[in-house]
Amino acid sequence: MDFASLIGIISGLALIFAAILIGGEADVFVNIPGLMIVAGGTIAATLLTVQFKDVLNAFRAAYIVFTRDKTNVKDMIDTMLELSRISHRHGLLRLGDVETDSHVLRRACNLLAEAASEQVIRNTLQNEIDSLVSRHMTVQDVFRKMALYAPAFGMLGTLIGLIQMLSELTNPDTIGPAMAIALLTTFYGSLLATLVFMPIAGKLRARxxxxxxxxxxxxxxxxxxxxNDHYAHVYEQLSSYLPEDSRKPLKIGRSEQQAPKE
Structure with a gap:
């Protein structure tokens, strides 16, 4: 579970609702037609812009991001060091027997076991990276579009409310409540965009x-x-992905060092 996201959404909603309750009654902030205009319009415009399967994938990806912890780069480096030790002791062929949940890492191990060339491995894994970025950009774009549409439909709802209010100017007592209801749709659109859609898009980008x-x-x-086929060399290559305060020099015993030449 991503506790940072959970704390963020709970604290944000709590502060907003607290401000509403301190300022007056919360009932005035509830308007079903306004919610229908903002939520329904945002969903409809998004479906008109992107494919339905992309919308489903976006919400599925958001659920995964908020419920699963991300893989630490240090853990991945440790995994690669372990693979290097296996290769150093038993040969590249043994890497084909490695079991892992990552299909990319499994594919990489198979390429090493098959003695693929450096260029083949580099091209294959770079294609995996490019494909992942492309898929994730599509998912992020869904929430960015929803963050763009929500305030627009909020303003549209406000215009509808103002038109209805102006048509009833003969009764001055209804102008104030009608204006409040008209402004609520703008509030809904801004709230959804700034507290829901944009943060989700940002979280997806970070992931x-x-x-x-x-x-x-x-x-x-x-x-x-x-x-190189030695885990010390592998670590030196990968340590640049770690912050400087997290980099620790490896201690290599004599049993791990190469025998001196005679």
Whole structure:
């Protein structure tokens, strides 16, 4: 579970509702027709812009991002170091027996076990990275569009409310409540855009960058395993993906060092 996102959404809603309750009654902020205009219009415009399957994938991806922890780049580096140790002790062929939940890492291990060239491994894994970025950009674009449409439909609802209010100017007592209802749709649109859609798009973008970094670690780690075949060299290649305060020099015992030449 992504606790940062959970804390963010709960604290944001709590502060907004607290401000509403402190300022007066909360009932005046509830308007079903306004919600129908903003929510229904936003969904309709989004479906007109992108394919239905992309909308479903977007909400599915958002659920996954908010319910699953992201893979730490340090953990991925440790995984590549372990693969390097296996290769160093048992040969590249043993990597074909490695079991992992990551289909990209499994594919990379198979390429190493098959003694694929460096260029083949680099091209294959780069294609995986490009494909992941393309898929994730499509998902992020759905929420960016919804963040764009929600305020627009909020303004549209406000215009509808103003038109209805102006048509009843003969009764001055209804002008104030009618104006409040007209402004509510703008409130709904801004709230959805700033507290829901844009934060989700930002969270998805952050997760994309994290996953791209992990795939780059896999790519560079596999190439280093293929060319150097020693976990110390692999670590030196991959340590640049870590912050400086997280980089620790590896201690290599004599059993891990190459025998001196006679």
């Amino acid at each position: 994309t960058l994290s996953e791209v970094t992990n795939l780059e670690v896999i790519r560079e780690g596999c190439i280093s395993i293929l060319t």
